[in-house]
Amino acid sequence: xxxxxxxDYVRAESVEEALALLNGHDDAMLLSAGLSLIPAMxxxxxxxxxxxxxxxxxxxxNIERLGGRIRIGALCSHAELIASEHVPDLLRxxxxxxxxxxxxxxxxxxxxxxRPDPSADLPTALVALEAEIQLAGEEGRRxxxxxxxxxxxxxxxxxxxxxxxxxxxxxxRNGAAGYExxxxxxxxxxxxxxxxxxxxxxxxxxxxxxxxxxxxxxPRRCRSVEEALSGRLLSDSDLSLVVRGxxxxxxxxxxxxxxASEEYRLAVAQVIARRAVTKAIDRx
Amino acid sequence: xxxxxxVNGQDYSEEVEPRLLLVDFLRDSLGLVxxxxxxxxxxxxxxxxxxxxxxxxxxxxLAVQAEGSRITTIEGLAGNGKLxxxxxxxxxxxxxxxxxxxxxxxxxxxxxxxxxxxxxxEEIRDGLKGNICRCTGYEGIIKSIQAATNEAAGP
Numbered sequence: 313x314x315x316x317x318x319x320d321y322v323r324a325e326s327v328e329e330a331l332a333l334l335n336g337h338d339d340a341m342l343l344s345a346g347l348s349l350i351p352a353m354x355x356x357x358x359x360x361x362x363x364x365x366x367x368x369x370x371x372x373x374n375i376e377r378l379g380g381r382i383r384i385g386a387l388c389s390h391a392e393l394i395a396s397e398h399v400p401d402l403l404r405x406x407x408x409x410x411x412x413x414x415x416x417x418x419x420x421x422x423x424x425x426x427r428p429d430p431s432a433d434l435p436t437a438l439v440a441l442e443a444e445i446q447l448a449g450e451e452g453r454r455x456x457x458x459x460x461x462x463x464x465x466x467x468x469x470x471x472x473x474x475x476x477x478x479x480x481x482x483x484x485r486n487g488a489a490g491y492e493x494x495x496x497x498x499x500x501x502x503x504x505x506x507x508x509x510x511x512x513x514x515x516x517x518x519x520x521x522x523x524x525x526x527x528x529x530x531p532r533r534c535r536s537v538e539e540a541l542s543g544r545l546l547s548d549s550d551l552s553l554v555v556r557g558x559x560x561x562x563x564x565x566x567x568x569x570x571x572a573s574e575e576y577r578l579a580v581a582q583v584i585a586r587r588a589v590t591k592a593i594d595r596x
Numbered sequence: 597x598x599x600x601x602x603v604n605g606q607d608y609s610e611e612v613e614p615r616l617l618l619v620d621f622l623r624d625s626l627g628l629v630x631x632x633x634x635x636x637x638x639x640x641x642x643x644x645x646x647x648x649x650x651x652x653x654x655x656x657x658l659a660v661q662a663e664g665s666r667i668t669t670i671e672g673l674a675g676n677g678k679l680x681x682x683x684x685x686x687x688x689x690x691x692x693x694x695x696x697x698x699x700x701x702x703x704x705x706x707x708x709x710x711x712x713x714x715x716x717x718e719e720i721r722d723g724l725k726g727n728i729c730r731c732t733g734y735e736g737i738i739k740s741i742q743a744a745t746n747e748a749a750g751p
Contacts, residue, residue, distance in 0.1 A: 314636060315615070316617070321614030343661075346656060347638065347656055367661070411726065412641070412726025414641065414652060414726040498639045498640075
């Protein structure tokens, strides 16, 4: 078994203290449950000199409706998301599909999005929900759209001296939703995932947002698919032409690995996307 | 740093390095070797223990993250010379072969039954997603957990 390298550890008592520690140390990293970070540290992918444990910051554990928006604290666990009636259905479906009960009990939304890889579930759902990531730094707070937040493998728009405070979603984004994925059999992570959010207008699909995970390094909004969906009759069940747009939307950015090649992922994506659309319509 | 933690009802106060994994603290510092090290990558669940009422994969947690917590390991289940009903059910229903996954299975089942005292087979399977068994094909495990719920629920 891999031993971890040496590091210092401190428990932050407040967001301000956590920020001061991040600012004061070049090699400080934040720790919530540690379900991505500790495995990464075992493999030496991450080598922090200081771990700042923020898991005790209760101010980041609330889920609330503020005006027309849902605000989810960064330290809310996946289990808490699933149990909350405020959280949009698409995000609850994505959270419910994560790993296993042990991971869902302790893993947090902040942790899931702070070190994203293509197999993470919440980033894909948040891109489809057009969510906003709320960040705090010593300079103040700022918001970044989900699509602009996820930049690459383990890479986000968050600066080294910032902390994710919350995720905000427009309260109106609770339309028909379908999250479907092909899961890795051991880890439960997404090999390919589709997050679909549909507004309904009479008997037709109104505005649709679709994001695919596992095809590109970061979640990909599939605007060709969205255009093909918008205006369709709900009863029209032949979705094969709709999902063809995925290839266009993904373009040259396809990824593949020893578990699932690019071709395999693209083929699976057609099926997963169809299932997600069907699920969303069924759940209306 | 000093770690203060209660394990199976007993209080401990030990000097630990921050980098000490919870599974190594339990096994090496406390001699509680029931939590097994299977995959080292947080997928197999052989290291599952209960921390403050929720299951945790001890291979992917620092001991210091359990500061002030109450931990239950498999060694904490039997008492007064009697097996816990779940342990007895696994014994009676052939719920193990090599036994490597068993402590994790039993603790996961225990936490599952706290939340949902009468799970369906589907719910049991779902609840065991984080615990891999290479021997049994899970049938004996599911039967054991069902037997334990029937026992608890009474006639």
